[in-house]
Amino acid sequence: MNYTIGEYPTAVQVGDIDRDGILDVAVACEAGVLSILIGYGGGLFKHVVNYNSASSGLTFIIAADIDSDTDLDIVAASAAGSNIQIFYGNGNGTFQNAFIVYTIPQPSYIYNMISGYFNNDTLLDFAVVSSNTSNQSVAVFLGATGGNLTIPPVYYSTRPSVSSRSICAADVDRDGHVDLVVANYDLNTLSIFKGDGRGVFQTTANTVTLGSAQGPNSIVTADFNGDNIPDLAVSFQTSQSVMMLLGNGGGSFTSKSIVPTNAISSSSPRYLYAADLNHDGRPDITLGDFGANRVGIFLTQCLATTTSMTTGISY
Template identity: 30%
Template sequence: MFAIVFILLLFSTGDSILIGKIQNSTIIDVTHISLFNITLNQCICKLITVSGIIPAANYFPGNQSCQLFNFNNNSSLISSNFNTYWIFTNQSSAFITNTSITSTSSPTTSISSSSTTTSTTTSSTTSLSTTSTSTTTSSSTTTTTGCTNLGMFPYQSTYSVGVSPQSVAVVDVNSDNKPDIIVANFGSNTVGVLLNVGNGTFLSQTNYSVGSAPESVAVVDVNSDNKPDIIVANTLSTNVGVLLNTGNGIFRNQTTYAVGTQPWSVTVSDVNNDNKPDIIVANFGSNTVSVLLNAGNGTFLTQTTYTVGTSPMSVAVVDVNSDNKPDIIVANSLSNNVGVLLNTGSGTFLGQVTYITGTNPKSVGIVDVNNDTKPDIIVANYANTISVLLNRGNGTFLNATTYLIGLSPLSVAVVDVNSDNYPDITVANSLSNAVGVLLNT
């Protein structure tokens, strides 16, 4: 077994946190706070939110204890086992010097029979220094009121799927209360289903053959058996496929339904108020939207098509005029507009009314962004802008307000990210290799 010992020189200003969490490591300094029965994320949260200057923390996963350290030095001596990681926060720079690799004794950890007493002893010997740290603490179980999961993601686990995955959905498909992954594999003409093991890991994908070049996937119970089914837009097959769920995360072969040319985006919503979800598809190649009404047994009627703009790429279904009838909103990429098709109430729609956006709209989201209870239109335009069209309240919209963002945005989501009750805009800028966040004021 080996350890790494080095001196970390830290440069920071004000009350910023000097260094973050170190797993399987020992910071050679004075312990300020010891916490027990605590998760890794709670330890990190405490590190960031605790009052005073707490520049570092050490987490021991074996007995779920957390040590917070208090010091004002510009450098620290760190003893660290291999397979460790660091999280830096508010850190302008950090220099590692005097690295030494030596053998060391294995750390030992003991937990007493009492739930309120934890004893941790760690010993290490290195060429730079010899230290022995022992901490014994008796107290009531520490709670972390107000300390929530920080949303940090230090690890990435990858799972093999098909070729060129284009769309992903996360839904519990085998009724075990664990959300599973469903992915449309454009290049291998399959849909992959990765079942959740229950500890944040997933089984290898099960592949289901679908049509040619699946581009978009939705997962919704379409036959009222409380088992989510898969609906996939097969771009080069000119159809949508419906894979019914057998109830244990296994799906039947797809049943296909003809739609327009190059179906690009699919969504599932009950548009005729019969409590049966219907299929709505944006057809890129035929400049149409297809509506397939649900017959009630997991089968669908022949499509009804509606002419829209040129090359529709994204479709959403939301009631925009407060009549309790879901309407269709479509991003017409080569017409530089969005189309709104109002629902007449029987699953049929009026002709589209168009609103100018930026150049080449790729993705559309429908969310009330100004808190007037009227859903607004947000569009990601490939020509480096976002358009926001506020709802007048009668199913019509104001002219677009445009915001400059990164290069070539492809996808937009609208969610309150800073807990101020105002939905913010998050956009994936494909040629900037970045995600942009526009906070709502």
């Protein structure tokens, strides 16, 4: 079954938007449209509703109840406009008009956005990563009452990198506080900003070098080997590979497995997601390939002392 949505879809979120107990789908489209597919059940959808964004170039969306009214809202990042937008949900499958919350100073290009509870309250916080020639690669927006975000955000720099591409959040040093991990495409490094539990992160990041792999452009976190310590998986666009890094518990990592993505006809690995796809209790990895128009699946074969990934299956 095919459904017509906005042009150039870039990101997808799933949730019960109309509160009928059936999952719906939200799609960000680079042409400046948010497409909402209302679920009918059985994998089918009743209809598609398109909402114009406040600017073109939507690259990432997060579906969450940010105003505490039990209805799902959509927080969107626009690469072209270098801004953050909010579509407040009405709870019946419809949304209010988008409005721009904040515009990150140019020149910048937003690549990724995550949400989490960075300061241990009940309000959802957001972190945005962008390529930026100033010292504003990472912008942290703490949640505020009424569905608002703290403006302006607090900026953190990944300098000398000017091409940070992806971000994830995890307590990598196991001190009970959320940390931020950023992938730097141009330097082949990761920047780790340790959090203090109050929504503040260290201004000077710890650096993790990634060896000979080139062009890290997506990063996800999960406990791949079952030792209750956050691990990382990183995709590399230039060297066309996926690397797994096992956490040591103090904020450092050990590279354990590098799998070439060209085994699944991959030419431009772009986005990683971690989930237990085969129900064996271990998180697996899915990879979206921009160049080959494919999705790759890597099944994790992990124990506490050994870690590996299958060579991949493509669809």
